[in-house]
Amino acid sequence: MKPSVTIAGASLAGLLILSACGKTEPAEKDMVAPVTSQTPDDSGEAADAGMDRALPPEGSAHDPAESERLEAHVHGSATLAAGVDGDALTIAFEAPLMSMVGFEHEPETPEQTEALTALKDAFTIPGGMVEIRGAAGCLPLMTTSGTHFANGHGALEVEHVYTCEKPDDISRIDFKRMSDYPGLETIDAVFVSDTDQIVGELTPSNPSLELR
Numbered sequence: 001m002k003p004s005v006t007i008a009g010a011s012l013a014g015l016l017i018l019s020a021c022g023k024t025e026p027a028e029k030d031m032v033a034p035v036t037s038q039t040p041d042d043s044g045e046a047a048d049a050g051m052d053r054a055l056p057p058e059g060s061a062h063d064p065a066e067s068e069r070l071e072a073h074v075h076g077s078a079t080l081a082a083g084v085d086g087d088a089l090t091i092a093f094e095a096p097l098m099s100m101v102g103f104e105h106e107p108e109t110p111e112q113t114e115a116l117t118a119l120k121d122a123f124t125i126p127g128g129m130v131e132i133r134g135a136a137g138c139l140p141l142m143t144t145s146g147t148h149f150a151n152g153h154g155a156l157e158v159e160h161v162y163t164c165e166k167p168d169d170i171s172r173i174d175f176k177r178m179s180d181y182p183g184l185e186t187i188d189a190v191f192v193s194d195t196d197q198i199v200g201e202l203t204p205s206n207p208s209l210e211l212r
């Protein structure tokens with residue numbers, strides 16, 4: 001029916017580029033936003049930087065790259081990028097908040113604050129976003145979720161990391177939450193490993209990315 005799949009979203013493109021040029025190098029964890037190191041003060045105390053790497057404040061600290069990413073999104077359309085690196089499977093999901101909670105500004109009412117908290121909590125449940133099919137033996141390792149606002153848009157950003165006994169045996173990735181969010185019409189999905197680059201469009205009637 002539809003031979004070509006449009007890939008939207010800088011994170012997908014980044015992942016594809018990463019895969020295309022990273023054949024012999026170990027793939028870096030580029031999907032994790034780099035933490036910008038900050039010096040708390042210049043008081044001249046002995047550097048104790050290790051202790052200052054606390055969690056960044058939730059929902060704050062955008063950088064220009066993130067602003068550009070938010071400009072690119074299309075309401076109704078999300079991205080799902082899965083990458084295998086050794087025995088680690090990382091699945092990053094990014095969706096316009098308009099499609100998830102119906103607004104894209106910083107929360108202004110208790111109800112809106114609650115809606116965003118509930119959304120983030122729902123996507124932080126280990127194993128609660130996708131089902132990993134096949135006999136790969138993948139176990140949830142960690143999950144993160146957050147929201148970003150820029151340029152009049154807002155996005156949900158989620159990352160789930162698994163460890164897999166046999167990542168080559170992942171046969172399919174099912175997105176489990178599509179029916180919960182009617183505003184979510186399509187998900188542009190990509191799976192990248194040393195041997196595979198597979199793209200697909202997930203829809204409410206077929207929310208699965210077939211790998212083999």
Ligand SMILES: [Zn+2]
Nearest residue numbers: 096104153154
């Ligand atoms: Zn938007």
